[in-house]
Amino acid sequence: MPAADPHAAPLAQYIDDHFDEFIATLVGLARIPSISAEPAPAPAVQASAHAVKDAMIAAGLERCEVLELPGAHPYAYGEWLRAPGRPTLLLYAHHDVQPPGRSDHWRTPPFEPTRVGERLYGRGVVDDKAGIVTHLAAIQAWLGTRGQLPVNVKLIVEGEEESGSDHLEEFLHAHREKLAADVIVLTDTANLEAGLPSLTYRLRGLVNVFVEVRGLDHPLHSGMWGGPLPDPVQAMAKILATLSDDAGVPAIPGLLDDVRAPSKVERAALARLPYDDDQFRADSGLLPSCTLVGEREFSIYERLWVRPAITVIALEASPIQGSSNQLVPSARARVSCRIVPDMDPAQVGALICAHLARVAPWGVEVTTRVESASPGWICVPEGPAFEAAARALTRGFGRETALIGAGGSIPFVGPFAAAFGGAPALLVGLEDPICNAHSENESLNLDDWKKSMKGAAYLYAELADYRKA
Ligand SMILES: [Zn+2]
Structure with missing residues (x-):
């Protein structure tokens, strides 16, 4: 704590004085539609990586570069390593984004960042x-007030986080030394x-499965043929309906077998967090007629964080517009399972595929494919690094x-923390419950953002004397 005190006021002042400039930097980056769902090389994601590199240079980072791997969206990297004998922080963020979704649902254009009151959309x-x-603001605040940082920093900004970080292992292999x-x-x-x-201190992992149901080799007149022939779209609906039970609890046999209940200590800590049912419903946009679903013996936070969840994230058969009276030959869906650290991603993928095939009615052909599978992550949020981060954020936010x-x-978190000998990973919050990340009208709470910058800047001083236990 004392290490940060003499610097805190100037750092906070610097961030206050330069906040409009930081907003302008963000607006510039957010104008670039760096959608990593596009196959690499995607020009916008590449332009984004270069814009991030330029922003790193402007903030005072050194040896800034764009890191490329064949077939992957590029990363941007910059460092400041002029604090000999001090610890090195690997700072992470990502510059790719989700697709904008339904354009008519945006109140402001998705790639023209627009300030409305104290939020940026x-x-x-x-x-x-x-x-x-x-990260850039924290670095710039130190360089601007002290001419130096109290720690060494390496900033890595990924380009394919939103599409599953498919090249993470290769990337880690190629740059392990550089990023240590x-x-x-x-x-x-x-x-x-x-x-x-x-x-x-814990994240869920993600397993995505593609499923196709086929019953006919071409569309048929529903009057001439409907009755004796199976409808592949209803077959798909029956299959998907088995993913959860009547209470909305995931119902794939075996799925929950390896999931341990949270410890007493963890449950007690989660139970102490503020929770307001009306606020939760309002923030989520849940319609008043709807009930909450899932495992009743677990709290909402437990259902969100320590238990798995299944969602159908895509479903297609025949569009409403232009539909005609026909039996549609096939239907496709993407089933997405959020998994917790006890669960093995490959095994979950196999369980889901086997289940989808097993429950299919009427002999329809079912094809499945695991599209991505990444594990959850958990750490024990104790020790000097966590205490330092908690102090820094508490001071930043009051x-x-x-x-x-x-x-x-x-x-990114699990493999990199493991590669650096179990280095503590500090996941510092930015989003608030109404930010609509991944949805339309995504927005940033500017007041919280400024506090985060201050917390990030204070963190460097708090970690200046950090030594691995
Ligand atoms: Zn993200």
Whole structure:
């Protein structure tokens, strides 16, 4: 704590004075539609990596470059390593974004970042381009006030996080030495509520399965043929309906076998976090007639963070527009399972595929394919690095830091923490519950963002004397 004190006021002042400039940097980055769902090489993702590199140079980082791997969307990298004898932090964010979704549902154009009151709207403004600029602002604040940092930093900004980080292992293999660090700091998670700084100590993993159901080799007149012939679309509906039971609990046999209940200590800690049922419903946009679903014996946070979830994220057979009276020959869906650290991604993929084939009615042909499979992650949020982060965020936000889980996935965390000898990974929150990340009208809470920048800057001082236990 004392290490940060003499620097805190100037750092905060610098961030206040330069906040408009940081917003301008973010707006510039968020104008680039760096959608990593496009196959590589995607010009916009490449332009984005170069824009991030330029922003790194402007913030005062050194040896900035765009890192390419064949078939992968590029990473941007920059470093400042002029603090001999001090620990090295690997700072992480990602510059790719989700597709914008339904364009008519955006109140402002997704790639024209627009400020409305104390929020900035646009695709990627919070997930995760604000994360990039948080690191840059912290670095720039130190260089601008002290001419140096109290730690060494390496900033890595990924280009394919939103499409599953498919080349992560290759990337780690190629750049392990370059990226070696004592502590990892990520800005790609949420705060539990606006104004409440949060450190995330567990993430769910993700298994996506494609499924196709075929019953006919071509469309047929539904009047001439309907009756004796199986409808592949209803077959798909029956199959998908078996993914959960009547209470909305995942119902794939074996899926929950390896999932341990959270420890008493963890359950007690989660139970102490603030939770407001009406707020949760309002933030989610749940319609008033709908009930909450899932395992009743687990709290909402437990259902979100420590239990798996199944979602059908895509479904297609025949579009409403232009549909005619016919039996459609086939239907396709993408089934997405959020898994927890006890679960093996490959095994979950195999279980889902086997289940989809087993429950298919009427002998329809079922083809399945595991499209991506990444594990969850958990750490024990204790020790000097976590204490340092909690102090820094508490000072930045003026509120006690919460330890939370996240239902989403960041494939980067587990492999990199392991590669650097179990280096602590500090997942510092940015999103608030109404930010709509991945959906339309994504937005950033500017007030919280400024506090995050201050917390990030204070963290460097807090970690200046960090030594691996
Ligand atoms: Zn993200």
